Amino acid sequence: MTRFIDRFLKRLDGATEANIRSSARRNGRRSFLARTGMALLGAAVSVPVLPFDRRAFASTEGGAADPCSYWRHCAIDGFLCEDSGGSLTSCPPGSSVSAVSWVGTCSNPDDGKDYLISYNDCCGKPFIPSATFCNNNKGERPGYRMGLYNDINWCTANTDKGYHCTVSVVVGLAD
Amino acid sequence: MMKQALLASLLVLATAAPGVAGNTATSPRANYVLHCSGCHGMQGLGTVEGGIPAFPNSVGYIVSIESGRDYVMHVPGVVGNNMTNAQIAEVMNYILDQWSDGSGHFTEAEVTRRRAVPVGDVVIYRRKVVEDLRNLGVEIAEYPWP
Numbered sequence A: 001m002t003r004f005i006d007r008f009l010k011r012l013d014g015a016t017e018a019n020i021r022s023s024a025r026r027n028g029r030r031s032f033l034a035r036t037g038m039a040l041l042g043a044a045v046s047v048p049v050l051p052f053d054r055r056a057f058a059s060t061e062g063g064a065a066d067p068c069s070y071w072r073h074c075a076i077d078g079f080l081c082e083d084s085g086g087s088l089t090s091c092p093p094g095s096s097v098s099a100v101s102w103v104g105t106c107s108n109p110d111d112g113k114d115y116l117i118s119y120n121d122c123c124g125k126p127f128i129p130s131a132t133f134c135n136n137n138k139g140e141r142p143g144y145r146m147g148l149y150n151d152i153n154w155c156t157a158n159t160d161k162g163y164h165c166t167v168s169v170v171v172g173l174a175d
Numbered sequence B: 001m002m003k004q005a006l007l008a009s010l011l012v013l014a015t016a017a018p019g020v021a022g023n024t025a026t027s028p029r030a031n032y033v034l035h036c037s038g039c040h041g042m043q044g045l046g047t048v049e050g051g052i053p054a055f056p057n058s059v060g061y062i063v064s065i066e067s068g069r070d071y072v073m074h075v076p077g078v079v080g081n082n083m084t085n086a087q088i089a090e091v092m093n094y095i096l097d098q099w100s101d102g103s104g105h106f107t108e109a110e111v112t113r114r115r116a117v118p119v120g121d122v123v124i125y126r127r128k129v130v131e132d133l134r135n136l137g138v139e140i141a142e143y144p145w146p
Helices: A001-028 A032-046 A054-060 B005-013 B028-035 B066-072 B077-081 B085-099 B108-115 B122-135
Strands: A078-079 A103-106 A114-123 A134-135 A161-171
Touching: A078 A114, A103 B028, A114 B028, A134 B005, A161 B028, B028 B085, B066 B108, B085 B108
Parallel strands: none
Antiparallel strands: A078 A134, A078 A161, A103 A114, A114 A161
């Protein structure tokens, strides 16, 4: 039995040595490094190395030239708060969110669902004339349909009634 | 948005139903959010500064008497929206379920009948409803109308 194992190991040694010698004749010492480098370079070019989520930049979709085309702004009538230190959903520092708001329905192109969006005004600071003004007003009706009329300063129910800008906040599914 | 108007007219507008971009919602909850929550709020608490009444400790008592049931069919949110009478009944019942004990539900037929009843100035009519309730020994939440 021991002799059998010895013979097997000797053959294995021989085969391994033959393989290594043959490999050394065919490949240069640096070829491993060269091939690994090529593989890494190819992967970096053809596959994104870091994961990223395009939705993180969805608020700028529609192009920087037309921020009003972002889907949540479908029924907005006002200045965007992003231009004065706020965001899509938060009022700029020094302003307060309106107690009453205009609520509309907008369709999200990413999932095809309709969402209820509350367009709250930010109050208590003068508006910035150079800020982006969006006047989409989807679903608005003229003033004689008072309940469907959006051309209103929604800061009217706040102590500070001065209008500054408007946020677009998702408040639910329009199911 | 920034159009100037008299404060009085703004306050009237503020109590109107919030806007509706299309009438796409079908569930009573979604229709409440779409047509009512802009002024009454997601919590049904209204605003004192805006003169919007709160629902808790109020709406359940109001619908318990005849004049009150006529009144709620003429508040700005009901008058100004574009829902059908059946949808108005559903949303009203949703409000009663959320902010009262759920009794006093409306049917479409009752909504249709009561919306046709003339009540005149709804603020003055509300004072009559409050008086009717007071005569029955019921005091409801304060109405923050200026």
